[in-house]
Amino acid sequence: MGRNIEIKGGAGEFEATVIAVVIDRIAREEEAARQGRGRGEPGLSAWIRAISHEDPRLPRDQVWPD
Helix, strand or coil, rough: CCCCCCCCCCHHHHHHHHHHHHHHHHHHHHHHHHCCCCCCCCCCCCCCCCCCCCHHHCCCCCCCCC
16 A cells, blocks of 8 residues: 555544555555456445445336326
8 A cells, every 4th residue: 555544533443443454455456457457347346336225126227206
């Protein structure tokens, strides 16, 4: 990563560790993208898809009445 990041505020040891892991993961994915190395699978990663607010059971072309 090459940068020193300081986590301030009310984060405890566990929260700071989670934040550090997420930042490291993002940095690795960005570096892989810069080098043209992909995961070999199209689309968003699983941890991004997990926060989707869409109901996956609904058809994408469904139109709601006004």
